[in-house]
Amino acid sequence: MLIKQSKHQTHWCKAPWLHTLLIFIIPLLLVALIHPQIAQYELESKLQQDLALLEQSMLKQTISAATPEGKANLSLLSWSCNEADIALLRSTEFSPKMVRLVQMELANGLKCSNLPSPYNYLAKKTKKIPLTEIKISTSNDQNPFFRDFIFEFPVGEHSLIAITNSTVFNSFLTELCPNCYQVDIQYHGLPLVSRGKQTVSNTKNSRTVSRYIPALDLTQTLNSGDAMYQLFYDKIWLNLVCLSLVLSSLGAISYWHWQQRRISLESMLVNGLKNSEFIPFYQPIIDTRSNQIVGQEMLVRWRRSDGNLVLPNQFIPYAEDSGLIIPITESTLAQVKRDMPKLLGWVSINIVAEHLEKGLLSQWLDKHESCDTQRLCFELTERKPMENFEQATIEIERLASQCQGFKLDDFGTGFGGFSYLQKLGFNSIKIDKMFIDTIGTDDLKAGVLKSIIAFGHESKMEMIAEGVETQVQADYLSERGVYLHQGYLYSQPVGLDELQHFYDLHLNKERAHNTLNKAGFALTRRFPLKKIKFPKPPNLL
Template identity: 35%
Template sequence: MSGIYKIKSWLKSRLIANYSSTMVVVAIFVVIFMSISFTLLSPYIAKEQLSSKLDRMSKDLIDNYSSNVGEYHTFIKSVVDNISYDCGVNDREYIERKAYNNYYIRNIDIENNEDVSCSSFNGQHDYNLKPTFIKKLQENISLWNLYDNKNEQSILSLVWEGNKGRVSIDFEPIISKVIRNKYCDDCILSVVSTSKGNKNTLQPQNETKQFLSQQSLNIEIFNNSLILRHYVDPKLLSLISMDLKPLLCIIGGLIGLITFFLINIYFKHQLSLHSLILKGIQRKEFIPYYQPIVNVKNNKMYGCEVLVRWWFNKKELISPDNFIPYAENSGLIIYITDILLEKTLAELSSLNWIESLGIISINLVPEQLEDKQHMRKTVDLIIKSSISPKQIAFEITERMSFTDLDKAAIVIDYLKAQGINVKLDDAGTGYGSFSYIQHLKLQSLKIDKMFVDTIGTYDHKLSVLDSIIAFGNKSGMEMIAEGVETKEQSDYLLNNGVYLQQGYYFSEPLIFEQFREYFKREQENN
């Protein structure tokens, strides 16, 4: 047990004694790291924040526009059907009323084939002289772009050309040239275009070219094939990012503190568990429970599996799920197994076990089977007992992987030479079952409860169970099914050649006193 004292001494000197100072350093590191990390996210968050705001604005505007204008060809047809193309009183009153009642119409122009024209707008248009063609909507309907030189705005013009003349409807700009905000007046440029004409629908002045040279922040596509792009001055994103940094730094620090507290709780639990397991090893609080393995072909006991339980302070029984994973990962399971084997040999020797020819299965981790010196001591302990090595079987779990299969193969060969069988436990649930069987030349495997539970269900893992059984039968391997809880499961396994079974259907794990009574009844009946 000198190794245990070394571990305990190291634990006290390196972890427990320096725990507080170590945690202070960890806390400072975590808080600073999280604060800096969140601060570095400020450009991305600034971009997403502004993009989201523009998306909401655009959606509201587009919804409003769509409800008032609708489909272009339907909209202009309603105008064409209600005019006479003579620019008389009725025509002028109609287009003036139409433009006045619709917020999105800037003006309506009529021009007949006799060069007579009229407009709902009495002033002079301040557009560029050469409109830009966007697309043809129907045979006699087309969409054009005009440019308002005065206000530097892109204007969409819808044109109808027929036998009687021409009607054009100029719409108010869907989006203002620049959206103002608290940082600057000219930071965001919004451009309305079409999928095929996005380069021609805005005639940029020199002051807007800097925007268009940048990649658009976001794009909105809406009806009539129109596209809305938002161009943002990088300086604006930089300003928003700078504003966000203090807040993000505080949020990152708070999350860092929360993260540290969780880490602290976890490590305190692990350290306390480590210390408690060490004390348990010193006091030999780990005790064996025995679960019978039954040969259902003749209803006789084949043997038993030794399961560990922690009798904490001789008062409370702790489930393996609460300490085995940590014990395996920390290496303490080796010392626990030594205590378990010692107690098992002593208890079962008192039953005259050697005459029963029953097999005792004990779980090992791969690390134990890679240490030949340690296994020699284990074999010596078995030989000194009144139980034959041939009645001992070691089960290696798949939960942990081997680090050196060649070393393990040498140790397993040594154990086989002593008459000790080695079985693969939890077959199919972990690291390379079939590679272990092949490399380590194993002849026994245990089918995990996870697969047994699928019997009588439509779970896809039932096919995995069938594959494992088929492999075992074809290879002539000894198979034991664990976790058998119903007659249906037992019958299914027996019908498929798995006749060695254990589980609550036969017996729960028993303390030694209970197992002694079970063993006596078994001996009397057979």
């Protein structure tokens, strides 16, 4: 068996490399899968954000003349095209960066502007901006990228003409993303005006977002191309790869440390088996009807060579996961067999599903069968589910004449419960401590305890209560027909020597109790109790 475990250990020594590699690679594979979707999402978020900035810019430059500040600036003009008017037209109040031309057109036909010579234009179509007197048109260029917006602000009989500066608009787009954007501006009823990089909308990875601006009655469309997509693709890929490398490294390191600890624990367990460090402890089971010891459960303990006692919950779960629980059980079974002549009643041994599915118990009993092994019984734990009920049933039937029988341990807390009893034919259950602890409390599991007891009586099951720690719990169970008790109220799990001492104390206590009862019975027969009549008190009224 130890040779098998050594092979098992060698297998686990090789497997961690594969597992560590998978832990490292899987996040990278996930990144490769989700990267395009995340890049797409981030790109569209960026487009929506920049489109909002463009909307604000359009609103600001278009209706600035209709604001109180704009009207105040218009009142400074004399509308005579004199030097003072020309100076004002060239000032930043009238000619900000986004405006290429500001021109006055007087009622008498005279024109003057911030340029050396007036600008002449012919507009095919003109429309008003909603809720303003501002008229807008476009220049007659055939290419929308060269086409300009022309804004006319009526001031009495005169007009102020402004033409946008496409160079500044393109610079604004470049600041948002160099060579990434094309913007299409469509005032409803007017020709399209485009700005930015002309070839963007025809690229493979082009993206488009649009927004209607009611205040201007226009639709603004922002297009991005391969450059924008590649920028976000590379940026998101770099961030995700860095994040996945960090997570993969942490996961791999954590797994490696856990696996090394696992292998180290496995080596310790194997060495413990070689050095016979696993020893049986026994916890008595009392029948409260007769106050007699009817048996005990064997609980394996790990006493290391340094004298330290390792708690069961620190090694039993791993021993079950790794398969080492099988040789540990065999080792303690051999010790129990040696102790049997000194033990009272039957002895319960915890087993796992694998013991029954692989016929391991019958193999052991065939080699070690004796009159003492007839007093062994086995408690099936449910921490791992049973997979082969057919083989387990065959094993149970084979052992029917070789041992005391089988019990279902920790009933109500594992995988099978009622189905195990039905399929395996067990007639004894052990009620888990978690249900016993609810006695005298408002815990919802108290109702489960009542159901378990009712089921046990209905099915004529032998019931053993585990974890009985108080007299209140013992009385509660006895009153409801659960007479077999196991727990700290009677004794904690102890070694063989301490168990012998407990036997003596319990036997002396029982003898003293019986002697006292007999003495009391004899005194009652010799001096029977008589009914004493007290005189009637006088009537004081």
